[in-house]
Amino acid sequence: MASATIGTGTGASASVNTPAATGSGELGAPLYIAWQVTNECNLACLHCIEESGPGKAFHDELSDEQVFAVLKQTLDLDVPYLSFSGGEPMVHPRFFDMVEYVCARNGQLKIETNGHYLEPENCARLKELGVKAVQVSLDGATRETFNRMRVRGDFDRAVQGIRNLRAAGVPIEINFSPTRFNVHEIGAAVDLAAELGAYSFYTGRTMYTGNAVKTWHRMAPSEAQYDDFFKVLHGKTEEYRGRMRVHFHEMGLLEELRYRLQHPAALLIVLPNGLVKLINALPFICGDLRRQTLGEIWGRFQQAWQDPRVAKFVDDLAADPRATSTLHQWVYL
C-alpha cells in the first residue's frame, strides 16, 4: 500500500494512505460508506455480484423515513465520503432527494451507475447538486461485448450518458469488469474512457459470486488472459499518467481478505435493507441500521472483524476459492 509523509515529522506531520488502507481502529467514524440503495436494476448483467435485475428489489428495503434517518446519522458523524450504488441507484424513487440531502450538507458523494439514466437533464441536475463524481460501468469498448455482458443494456446509451455527463461538467469515472469475451478490449476501453473525459478508470478481477456463479463457465477469463490484461493496464497507467488515473487491483481476493483481517478498512457496506456488511467479499453482517445507530455499529466494527468465523471463512477460501458463491447467505456476527 502506498505510503508517504508530508511535514518532516517532529512538528506538524501527516501520513498518507488510501481509504482502504487506512486502519479503522482509532477513527471515531467510518471514512467511507458504500450504500447499495436498492437491489432493483434495469439490467441483468451476467457478472452482477449483487444478482440485481428487474424485479430484484429486496422486499424489505429501507423506507424513505429510514433512508433519510441513516443519511442524517452519516452526515452528523461527519463521514466524509459516500457512494450510492445498487442495483441501479438512479431507479430509486427518491434518488435525487437523497443526492440533494447529502450534497446540501457538504457530503462528498459518488454515484455508481450503469449509465442508462444519464439524460442531459439528469446530468445537469447532478452537476447542480454538486456530486463529487459519477462512475459508469463500461464493460467493453464495443457494442458487441458490452451488450453481451450487460443483458438489456445498450452500449450506445451508456456512452451517450457519459458524453452527457461531460457536457454538464460532472467528473467521470469508468469501471470495467473483465470477462473471457471482453478482456482483450481492455486497452481500447481505457482509451475510450480517456476520450470520453474520465479522470479515473477502475478495474480488477471479476468475482465468483452473484450472477457470475451461474455464468462462470462461459465468462471467467483464464489466468493467461489476466496476465495480458494486467500487462496492458501497466502500460496504460504510464501512458495516461497525469491525465487519467488507471487504477486496478491485481491482487487476488484471498490476499486482499488476508490483509483486511489485519487491517479492516474504514469502510462500511450498507445493503438496501439496512444490513451492514464487513466487506463486500465476505458474507458477514455486523449491524442492522433498522435497529442500531450507525455509531453503535461502528463501535463494534473492529470486534466483529475479530470473530473467529471471519478468519475461518478466509482460510476456507484458500482451500475452495468457490466459497465466494455463498456471499449472499448472510452470516450475522
Next chain:
Amino acid sequence: MKLAKYVKFREEKFGGVLFETRSEKVYTLNPAATAVVREIQAGSDAADIPARLKARFRDDGGAIEREAVTFITELRQKGLVED
C-alpha cells in the same frame, strides 16, 4: 486560504484526517498538523498560523513553527488547500 473543493477534514482523538476524495487519499494528521488545518478551516491567514501554533504547543527551538510553514507549503503543493 481554504481547503480545496474535494478535501474533507475531520477531527479525531489522535489528531485528525484529511480526505482528498478525488485521488481517494487519506492523510492522517498529528495534533500539530490538525491544529494547522483547523486554523485554515477557520479562515486564518496562512502567514499567521505558525505563530498561533507556537503559542499553543511547546516549541523548543522553534521546530513547530518551522514545521508548520513546511506543512502549509506541502498542503499547497499537493493541492489540498487553495486561495
